[in-house]
Amino acid sequence: MTIRWDTTQVGAGPMRIHIGLPDRPGAHPGVVVAHHAPGIDAPIQDMVHRLVREGYAAAAPDLFHRQPEGVEPLQRTQLLRDHEIVADVGAAVAKLKSLAPAMGALGVMGFCMGGRVAYLAACEISEFRAAAVFYGGNILKALGEGPSPFARSAQIRCPMIGFFGAEDANPAPEDVRRIDAELTRLGKWHEFHTYNNAGHAFHNFTGERYRERAARASWHELQAFFAEYLGGGASRLGSAA
Numbered sequence: 001m002t003i004r005w006d007t008t009q010v011g012a013g014p015m016r017i018h019i020g021l022p023d024r025p026g027a028h029p030g031v032v033v034a035h036h037a038p039g040i041d042a043p044i045q046d047m048v049h050r051l052v053r054e055g056y057a058a059a060a061p062d063l064f065h066r067q068p069e070g071v072e073p074l075q076r077t078q079l080l081r082d083h084e085i086v087a088d089v090g091a092a093v094a095k096l097k098s099l100a101p102a103m104g105a106l107g108v109m110g111f112c113m114g115g116r117v118a119y120l121a122a123c124e125i126s127e128f129r130a131a132a133v134f135y136g137g138n139i140l141k142a143l144g145e146g147p148s149p150f151a152r153s154a155q156i157r158c159p160m161i162g163f164f165g166a167e168d169a170n171p172a173p174e175d176v177r178r179i180d181a182e183l184t185r186l187g188k189w190h191e192f193h194t195y196n197n198a199g200h201a202f203h204n205f206t207g208e209r210y211r212e213r214a215a216r217a218s219w220h221e222l223q224a225f226f227a228e229y230l231g232g233g234a235s236r237l238g239s240a241a
Contacts, residue, residue, distance in 0.1 A: 020052035034110030034117035081144035130229035165198035
């Protein structure tokens with residue numbers, strides 16, 4: 001497999017992307033990975049590696065590329081704007097397609113603020129065939145002008161899977177129930193998993209909030225979900241992970 005840093009243009013400026021491509025010949029499904037508040041750190045780079053080992057092309061765009069260095073992670077998240085997020089995810093899709101012209105079905109996933117990004121992208125980018133939200137906070141809030149991701153829920157174009165911690169505060173369990181009820185009302189295919197004894201960032205193996213059982217269980221559910229809706233997975237591509 002090939003894993004590297006690359007760049008692409010978004011508007012008038014460059015955006016870094018951590019990108020990975022399988023070495024196997026033929027078409028591959030692709031996944032855009034939206035990072036959490038710390039940026040494209042070890043857990044996000046590891047997720048790109050994991051996906052490539054499973055036979056997916058994967059790209060994690062730097063959603064903070066418009067901001068100066070030195071801004072605190074929470075402040076950086078608040079400086080994001082939804083129309084720019086959509087443009088950045090779209091540019092990551094275009095970059096994947098340019099590197100793998102025989103690209104198969106596309107999915108999007110994200111963690112923390114990236115889970116919100118995945119939800120937003122499922123509303124706004126019609127090319128996605130599957131979306132995975134890991135404890136996406138602030139889905140009920142807008143960044144900049146325009147409606148929140150929650151208010152755009154009627155526009156969701158693909159199946160969605162969500163993974164949440166029962167002890168999380170953002171999204172709190174009542175937020176998850178509200179989103180679940182709205183997607184049910186709208187007839188949107190979705191499947192939400194909530195893990196006991198887990199809070200926010202339970203998938204982040206570098207932090208104290210990591211919970212191995214929830215992380216392993218959600219990873220296996222994610223693999224099955226993407227295999228079903230993107231047609232990927234190492235077993236379907238004739239190679240072990």
